[in-house]
Amino acid sequence: MTLNTSRRGFLKSAAAAVAVLYVGARPDGAIAAANADGAMLNPFVKISSDGTVTAIVKHFEKGQGPATGLTTLIAEELGVPIEDVDYEFAPSDAGTYNNLLFGPFQGTGGSTAMANSFMQYRQAGAAARDMLLQAAANVWDVDMAELSLEDGVIKGAGHEAPLAEFVRAAAGITPAAEPRLKDPSEFRLIGSANVRRKDTPPKINGTAMYAMDLHLDNQMVVVIAHSPRMGGLVASFDESDAKGIKGFIRAAELPNKASVAVFAENTWAALQARDALSVEWDFSAAEARSSDAIRDQLIAAVTADPEYNVSGTDQAEVAARIDGASTVLDETFYFPLLAHAPMEPLTCTIEATADGGVLLHDGCQMPTGPHMALSQILQLPMEKVQINTLFAGGSFGRRATPDADYQVEAALAFAVTDRTRPVKLVWSREDDITGGYYRPAFAHRVRVGLDDSGNIVGWDHRIAGQSIMKGTPFESFIVHDGVDHSSIEGVPDSPYNIPGQFVGLTDVAKATTVLWWRSVGHTHTAYVMESMIDMAAKAAGRDPVDFRLALLEGGDKDQARIAGVLKLAADKGGWGKAAEGRTQGIAVHKSFDSYVAEVVEISGDADTGVQIEKVTCAVDCGIAVNPDVIKAQMEGGIGYGLGHAMRDEITLTDGEVDQSNFPDYEPLRIGDIGAIEVHILPSTEPPTGVGEPGTPPSAPALANAIAATGLRVTALPMINNGVEFM
Amino acid sequence: MALTLKLNGETRDVVAEPGTPLLWVIRDELKLTGTKFGCGVASCGACTVHLDGEPVRSCQTYVEDVEDAEITTIEGLNSDISAAVQQAWTELDVVQCGYCQSGQIMSAVGLLSENAKPTVEEIDLYMDGNACRCATYQRIRAAIQRASDIMEA
Numbered sequence: 089m090t091l092n093t094s095r096r097g098f099l100k101s102a103a104a105a106v107a108v109l110y111v112g113a114r115p116d117g118a119i120a121a122a123n124a125d126g127a128m129l130n131p132f133v134k135i136s137s138d139g140t141v142t143a144i145v146k147h148f149e150k151g152q153g154p155a156t157g158l159t160t161l162i163a164e165e166l167g168v169p170i171e172d173v174d175y176e177f178a179p180s181d182a183g184t185y186n187n188l189l190f191g192p193f194q195g196t197g198g199s200t201a202m203a204n205s206f207m208q209y210r211q212a213g214a215a216a217r218d219m220l221l222q223a224a225a226n227v228w229d230v231d232m233a234e235l236s237l238e239d240g241v242i243k244g245a246g247h248e249a250p251l252a253e254f255v256r257a258a259a260g261i262t263p264a265a266e267p268r269l270k271d272p273s274e275f276r277l278i279g280s281a282n283v284r285r286k287d288t289p290p291k292i293n294g295t296a297m298y299a300m301d302l303h304l305d306n307q308m309v310v311v312i313a314h315s316p317r318m319g320g321l322v323a324s325f326d327e328s329d330a331k332g333i334k335g336f337i338r339a340a341e342l343p344n345k346a347s348v349a350v351f352a353e354n355t356w357a358a359l360q361a362r363d364a365l366s367v368e369w370d371f372s373a374a375e376a377r378s379s380d381a382i383r384d385q386l387i388a389a390v391t392a393d394p395e396y397n398v399s400g401t402d403q404a405e406v407a408a409r410i411d412g413a414s415t416v417l418d419e420t421f422y423f424p425l426l427a428h429a430p431m432e433p434l435t436c437t438i439e440a441t442a443d444g445g446v447l448l449h450d451g452c453q454m455p456t457g458p459h460m461a462l463s464q465i466l467q468l469p470m471e472k473v474q475i476n477t478l479f480a481g482g483s484f485g486r487r488a489t490p491d492a493d494y495q496v497e498a499a500l501a502f503a504v505t506d507r508t509r510p511v512k513l514v515w516s517r518e519d520d521i522t523g524g525y526y527r528p529a530f531a532h533r534v535r536v537g538l539d540d541s542g543n544i545v546g547w548d549h550r551i552a553g554q555s556i557m558k559g560t561p562f563e564s565f566i567v568h569d570g571v572d573h574s575s576i577e578g579v580p581d582s583p584y585n586i587p588g589q590f591v592g593l594t595d596v597a598k599a600t601t602v603l604w605w606r607s608v609g610h611t612h613t614a615y616v617m618e619s620m621i622d623m624a625a626k627a628a629g630r631d632p633v634d635f636r637l638a639l640l641e642g643g644d645k646d647q648a649r650i651a652g653v654l655k656l657a658a659d660k661g662g663w664g665k666a667a668e669g670r671t672q673g674i675a676v677h678k679s680f681d682s683y684v685a686e687v688v689e690i691s692g693d694a695d696t697g698v699q700i701e702k703v704t705c706a707v708d709c710g711i712a713v714n715p716d717v718i719k720a721q722m723e724g725g726i727g728y729g730l731g732h733a734m735r736d737e738i739t740l741t742d743g744e745v746d747q748s749n750f751p752d753y754e755p756l757r758i759g760d761i762g763a764i765e766v767h768i769l770p771s772t773e774p775p776t777g778v779g780e781p782g783t784p785p786s787a788p789a790l791a792n793a794i795a796a797t798g799l800r801v802t803a804l805p806m807i808n809n810g811v812e813f814m
Numbered sequence: 815m816a817l818t819l820k821l822n823g824e825t826r827d828v829v830a831e832p833g834t835p836l837l838w839v840i841r842d843e844l845k846l847t848g849t850k851f852g853c854g855v856a857s858c859g860a861c862t863v864h865l866d867g868e869p870v871r872s873c874q875t876y877v878e879d880v881e882d883a884e885i886t887t888i889e890g891l892n893s894d895i896s897a898a899v900q901q902a903w904t905e906l907d908v909v910q911c912g913y914c915q916s917g918q919i920m921s922a923v924g925l926l927s928e929n930a931k932p933t934v935e936e937i938d939l940y941m942d943g944n945a946c947r948c949a950t951y952q953r954i955r956a957a958i959q960r961a962s963d964i965m966e967a
Contacts, residue, residue: 151910291912294848301847481913727949759938
């Protein structure tokens with residue numbers, strides 16, 4: 089660490105204004121720092137000489153906790169109480185705030201927020217701490233090694249002063265390339281159950297700002313009349329009946345001819361004017377199929393030879409193993425289209441800026457995508473597009489479309505105005521439920537052969553569905569040799585020792601736009617794997633937990649960790665000790681590098697009605713940075729998985745979506761789950777995902793419990809099979 | 815039409831067409847955005863406000879029908895019960911995305927106002943109309959029980 093004398097000289101001559109120390113990273117990943125006038129404008133942490141510390145959070149907050157988590161990392165290494173650290177959401181800057189697991193792309197998804205930030209934000213906090221300590225050491229003329237920074241106070245060698253006193257001097261010090269990080273034994277905040285969510289206060293008194301809450305002076309609200317069928321185009325429209333609605337401004341076809349934008353002075357006028365608008369649609373290129381036809385197509389595909397051999401194993405040899413087995417299980421599964429339905433309908437606002445550019449206000453999940461899209465549509469250089477990220481009212485994947493769908497829609501609407509008034513795009517719940525970007529429909533057919541002793545001797549697994557990644561900018565990362573990994577994840581890479589496994593995949597044409605939905609492919613693969621394993625255990629006459637543990641005796645770390653959560657969930661959930669009238673089911677799955685097992689305990693049965701009494705969850709997600717946030721994500725992931733498996737599907741009739749709002753796309757309700765208990769397996773491994781991994785095991789654990797009462801559900805939602813929920 | 819509303823203890827003059835949902839008057843005209851738009855069909859509860867202390871869905875309440883009522887939004891909560899509820903929500907970190915939580919809190923205050931010691935079954939029944947897509951229900955239930963304890967203390 090060296091003293092940058094020229095900068096000190098500069099600072100000395102600067103006026104006594106508030107100094108700010110910025111610490112972040114250069115595009116090459118190296119730690120860098122600057123004072124308020126420095127070149128590095130986009131840091132991970134800024135520390136003001138008035139003592140204010142602000143974490144710049146590069147991941148958006150949809151409830152999954154990065155505002156708390158990334159702030160925890162800064163506070164931990166810097167040595168300040170977390171209550172004293174504010175946070176801001178980062179601007180759009182893929183050079184600084186890229187997701188380290190996504191390449192040069194800023195975005196949140198795949199349960200990566202903590203995994204990719206853990207070292208980066210700790211290093212920023214640690215570098216800032218060392219700079220402050222060095223500055224204090226210089227002033228006090230002592231060795232920096234004698235000093236420490238705790239609770240915002242630097243002390244040692246007979247001195248003591250708040251860190252604020254050294255911000256000005258620290259800004260002139262070059263940060264160490266590799267600052268010393270705390271040993272886990274020194275953690276005070278990481279792993280502490282006492283760290284509270286940073287975003288609770290504004291979310292309980294109505295002051296939290298979501299994109300839906302933005303109200304700019306002179307703004308127009310725009311709602312969009314979408315084609316009732318995917319792919320329909322505007323033939324003509326008539327706005328005569330809308331003209332009588334007070335507040336209606338005008339209607340205009342969007343440049344992509346896909347829809348009509350309805351502009352009004354306020355939201356209600358815009359919604360009413362859209363109802364009054366009459367649009368003739370050209371359906372010649374539109375989807376006309378019904379979901380029954382899509383389902384038949386998928387089922388036919390898994391009954392035939394697959395398009396891709398995913399496992400690379402010999403299909404005929406595996407079939408022969410199964411045909412020669414003493415017991416053969418043969419099951420076909422179906423998973424419907426699903427909407428995400430985040431609580432806050434999609435919305436964003438675009439306004440012109442004084443420099444001739446635009447500012448997008450958005451609960452922005454993947455800033456780089458809309459940043460590029462707005463640049464292209466509005467014909468502005470990238471540096472003239474800014475993004476202000478606000479709280480997002482949920483996402484579950486929906487706010488992260490590879491084509492930036494709703495931001496593009498807002499940009500197209502803005503483009504047909506004179507650009508003098510801010511344009512706020514508002515989607516209704518009906519737009520959301522009917523708007524596509526669904527979890528794709530999938531079918532699986534699995535044949536499993538067991539020998540006389542109940543050992544698996546062959547596993548033929550065919551999957552058919554609509555690829556999420558093909559045709560998107562993510563294709564080159566995820567699709568290899570034609571196989572979209574997100575269609576099959578969790579099957580060929582299952583941690584179970586499955587001898588003679590064949591996995592095949594067939595892609596079918598997309599009937600709607602499709603999208604990742606909380607836990608992506610694991611939403612259906614975990615259901616199939618854990619249902620089949622349960623059926624195999626039953627056929628073998630073995631306990632489902634013992635049967636699974638026997639298949640995990642391969643000795644690798646993956647197997648040990650998945651066995652760990654399985655045993656913990658079984659232990660804490662009282663596996664095998666259900667009370668009279670209760671039935672249990674269990675499932676375990678690895679996703680996003682985390683391991684989750686869940687025991688679902690129900691009362692009743694498929695005939696008389698099922699009540700989910702209790703879910704016991706065990707999770708291994710490496711170092712548990714914020715244990716209470718992890719528990720909350722498991723609780724939420726379980727609820728999300730169970731609610732949809734119980735009741736929800738999106739269906740099409742002649743290309744039109746049949747559902748439109750919550751009355752026919754019923755959300756999980758408070759009484760649906762009696763209790764959820766989450767246990768975290770202690771770990772020293774690096775932190776992994778928590779937003780999604782709670783979801784995959786939930787539905788199969790419920791299915792296994794219901795199966796134990798007599799009905800095996802292989803087609804979702806469960807209510808379509810005659811299962812009633814109390 | 816010109817209307818006078820009694821909202822959060824103040825008198826507010828607004829201009830709105832008959833048939834306008836109270837939700838949009840609160841959000842777009844009065845710019846109180848704690849009350850949320852979730853479904854527009856009284857199916858999610860995100861828009862819950864109090865009329866004379868009773869929770870109602872403001873997306874299905876016409877503005878011309880509420881001139882005589884005392885309207886309370888999340889911003890206007892100011893009672894021992896609401897303080898207990900907000901304290902309990904804080905202690906248990908109930909929120910995730912938070913978008914439904916204004917409505918959840920308005921309903922919870924409504925419940926505890928008429929039943930200071932609700933059972934789990936009573937909580938589930940009363941809160942059934944408030945959807946939370948993040949599924950924070952375990953904590954909502956626990957926080958209502960905790961708020962009840964705080965009120966009793």
